[in-house]
Amino acid sequence: MTHADTGHSAGLRTPDVRPENPHFSSGPCAKRPDWSLNVLSDAALGRSHRAKIGKAKLKRAIDLTREVLQVPDDYLIGIVPASDTGAFEMAMWSLLGARGVDLLAWESFGSGWVTDAVKQLKLDNQRTLTADYGALPDLASVNFANDVVFTWNGTTSGVRVPDGAWIASDREGLTLCDATSAAFAQDLAWDKLDVVTYSWQKVLGGEAAHGMLILSPRAVERLESYTPSWPLPKIFRLTKGGKLIRDIFDGATINTPSMLCVEDYLDALEWAQSVGGLDGLKGRADANAGAIAEWVAATPWVDFLALDPATRSNTSVCLKITDSAVTALSDSEQAAFAKAMVSALEKQGVAFDIGAYRDAPPGLRIWAGATVEHSDIAALLPWLDWAFAASKAELSQAA
CATH class of the missing domain: 3.90.1150.10 (Aspartate Aminotransferase, domain 1)
Structure with a gap:
């Protein structure tokens, strides 16, 4: 069946109204309404991201993120490399291994985190709770004495957790949540989440390649009290001398960010404010x-x-x-x-x-x-x- 054959040979009349914007991709997602290249005209191009102007824009991106997402004041927000994947890998490689871990997967991205934990990190005392596409694993069977790794919204299955009620308030382990297609569209139970990651190109329609890493005080405590047994590449290192590198969470990124992408993210956040x-x-x-x-x-x-x-x-x-x-x-x-x-x-x-x-x-x-x-x-x-x-x-x- 060729493209031209479909509909033509069937003699079907096409609908009268067409979407003004045909961009329905699940990532990178549609730009905000009325977006144009002009919104990037104030980008700090050709400037160091460590210069005053670059630092100010990165810090504003973090501050607006906190405001729009309603992130608690005692949680830290950092801009990190390699989109949501980089942010979540950074969290897994830096935090896991201190105790057992429950790995939840019901679609391809969650399955990817399982693969990394089992085959790459080769974690001891781990168990995997899975479900077929269209369903969730048995959330009631999760052991919160362990660390717990899960996606909030399964982007490739369209299945999300209904809320955070299933997560124990008195959990002993950390919860690591990949929230990349949930953040800015769904309520995240911040009091139940210790690590949250997402990327700019999802709900806000920003540009790709940058990830967000949000840490609770409990996650920071783990980082400063636990050293993984495996080596960490520079791009994953969140501590130095046993202490958190707090500059990362004030806008001093680990590697050089695109200030053009930063400007676009700022525009998306400001648009988010404008729609409530x-x-x-x-x-x-x-x-x-x-x-x-x-x-x-x-x-x-x-x-x-x-x-x-x-x-x-x-x-x-x-x-x-x-x-x-x-x-x-x-x-x-x-x-x-x-x-x-x-x-x-x-x-x-x-x-x-x-x-x-x-x-x-x-x-x-x-x-x-x-x-x-x-x-x-x-x-x-x-x-x-x-x-x-x-x-x-x-x-x-x-x-």
Whole structure:
């Protein structure tokens, strides 16, 4: 099935309204509404990030992060290299090994942290709690005498933890939370989290390559009282002489940041304030996800990958095709069907990059975060019906 064939040979009329912004990728995500290159005109280009102007911008990025995310005053916020991956790896390699660890995984990124802990760090006294795509592990069985590693929102499955109630208030271990597609869209239970990481290119639509590392006082205490048995590369080192390098959390980054990306992050944070801060951002994402949920409820050929409504993401919305003619196909044929839908939408210029993640079950993944306009979500949904009908017609002709 070629792009040109889809819809044309089926004789289907395309919807009348198109999304103004077809960017529904789950990362990097859509820029904020009305964004333009002009917002970067004040970037400190050609200047040292250690100069007064660079330090001021980095410190403002940290301060605005605290304000918008409502991070407790006694938590530290640092800008670190290599996006969310770098931030979370830094936390794992610096903090784990002091006690046992429970590793939770229900999608590809959580599974990646399990691989690092088991095969790279080779931690003793570790156990893995897993679930298939669409579900959560048994949260009630987590042992909080151990450190606990988990993602808050499974970006590739569309499954999130419902809240922080399952995390023990009197936990002995640390909680390490990858919150990269949850931060700025969902309520993070700060009193239950000791390490939180995320990247700029998700909910705020910032530029990639920089990560955020947020540490509770308990995490700082671990860093200053425990030295891992393995060597740490310079880019991971958070302590010197047994003491936290606090300059990192005042804007003195470990390596050279892009001041262009910093300027873009500042713009995104200021936009976040303009739409009502965290509550405004959550409201925008909830409204987008709600529109998709209403459409799913009325549409027989599709359903959420997340089985429990309480665990459905309001950012990375993952959908599966439930039509019997499609589910009767082989796995590879189902993947080809979903890919044909995605290709047809891209060919029409109405939706880019909405295929399921490569390790996930075949289907669609639509970013519904705060930078996506509600009107664009509403305009997209009839196009999904069009692409399904066109692809199914092609399937019938090929049978």
